[in-house]
Amino acid sequence: xxxxAQISLYPMTGxxxxxxxxxxxxxxxxxxxxxxETDDIxxxxxxxxxxxxxxxxxxxAVAAKTGAHCVLSAVIxxxxxxxxxxxxxxxxxxxxxxAPLDQRKEExxxxxxxxxxxxxxxxxxxxLYVMDTGNHTDEIYGCIDFLKRSGxxxxxxxxxxxxxxxxxxxxxxxxxxxxx
Amino acid sequence: xxxxAQISLYPMTGxxxxxxxxxxxxxxxxxxxxxxETDDIxxxxxxxxxxxxxxxxxxxAVAAKTGAHCVLSAVIxxxxxxxxxxxxxxxxxxxxxxAPLDQRKEExxxxxxxxxxxxxxxxxxxxLYVMDTGNHTDEIYGCIDFLKRSGxxxxxxxxxxxxxxxxxxxxxxxxxxxxx
Numbered sequence: 001x002x003x004x005a006q007i008s009l010y011p012m013t014g015x016x017x018x019x020x021x022x023x024x025x026x027x028x029x030x031x032x033x034x035x036x037e038t039d040d041i042x043x044x045x046x047x048x049x050x051x052x053x054x055x056x057x058x059x060x061a062v063a064a065k066t067g068a069h070c071v072l073s074a075v076i077x078x079x080x081x082x083x084x085x086x087x088x089x090x091x092x093x094x095x096x097x098x099a100p101l102d103q104r105k106e107e108x109x110x111x112x113x114x115x116x117x118x119x120x121x122x123x124x125x126x127x128l129y130v131m132d133t134g135n136h137t138d139e140i141y142g143c144i145d146f147l148k149r150s151g152x153x154x155x156x157x158x159x160x161x162x163x164x165x166x167x168x169x170x171x172x173x174x175x176x177x178x179x180x
Numbered sequence: 181x182x183x184x185a186q187i188s189l190y191p192m193t194g195x196x197x198x199x200x201x202x203x204x205x206x207x208x209x210x211x212x213x214x215x216x217e218t219d220d221i222x223x224x225x226x227x228x229x230x231x232x233x234x235x236x237x238x239x240x241a242v243a244a245k246t247g248a249h250c251v252l253s254a255v256i257x258x259x260x261x262x263x264x265x266x267x268x269x270x271x272x273x274x275x276x277x278x279a280p281l282d283q284r285k286e287e288x289x290x291x292x293x294x295x296x297x298x299x300x301x302x303x304x305x306x307x308l309y310v311m312d313t314g315n316h317t318d319e320i321y322g323c324i325d326f327l328k329r330s331g332x333x334x335x336x337x338x339x340x341x342x343x344x345x346x347x348x349x350x351x352x353x354x355x356x357x358x359x360x
Binding site: 008014041042044075157160 | 184186192193196222251253257303305307309337339342
């Protein structure tokens with residue numbers, strides 16, 4: 001399954017270049033399992049979800065530890081009609097056909113309850129865009145229901161769900177929600 | 181037609197709160213024509229596209245003029261299945277049924293050629309997500325073709341098109357591309 005992210009890190013400090021460059025080094029342990037391409041706007045990550053999300057979490061954690069106010073902006077894709085399925089994306093955990101929505105929701109709730117949550121406090125906004133299905137609203141409302149029951153739900157906003165809590169839990173939740 | 185945006189401004193300076201608060205004052209001339217709600221993560225704008233995009237442009241311009249390196253992140257929606265059509269969104273310019281894709285593309289190219297382009301240099305990444313249609317890839321590729329012929333095309337990236345040029349032209353282009 002092709003999965004991928006375009007991510008940008010925004011440290012609110014005059015030394016933003018230094019913070020970004022040092023945070024990018026947090027991706028080094030993942031470079032054999034992810035395709036990584038950085039330019040002056042964003043970094044592309046291509047690889048299986050169980051590697052992609054820990055890589056993003058570690059990059060954010062290194063930047064946040066500097067004490068600068070930091071935002072990580074990420075657009076995460078599951079599949080892409082114009083991209084071949086990259087060999088690096090093969091996932092033993094996440095192959096095969098998708099289960100029914102209710103089953104995915106219960107499995108995601110069980111997984112998030114078990115997720116370790118080291119990290120600093122973080123706030124996030126999450127939106128799911130579902131294309132190429134006849135039931136995109138069912139999928140979106142199913143995901144919103146999962147977020148509300150996840151333990152890090154803050155409140156509903158227009159076009160997104162606001163999450164808040166420990167950054168480890170917030171990243172674990174994003175990983176699960178993106179697999180919906 | 182309901183149109184709306186969730187926007188966040190990220191000034192890369194220790195005085196990010198001061199830059200954001202002064203930039204938000206650039207929205208004051210639009211407050212009678214837009215519904216505006218700000219919290220500590222983002223600002224919601226609801227209103228017709230011909231007001232929404234100039235408001236975003238002015239907010240960005242005020243922030244950029246401080247000299248701080250600034251990013252404006254925006255998710256812009258056309259329509260929303262869960263929202264009533266807000267009276268404030270009524271657009272005399274943009275009501276009625278949508279024209280065929282090729283006609284919209286040509287009209288957008290004519291409009292972007294006439295758009296005034298005052299402003300500072302800016303780089304941007306643009307993605308279009310089309311839900312609830314049987315031809316979402318046709319719409320996306322039609323929009324990418326428009327961006328390539330627009331005069332501010334930089335290059336194609338995974339999942340987005342990179343634009344570069346005068347910030348006035350980049351905002352005008354976003355307005356047109358979001359209407360696809």
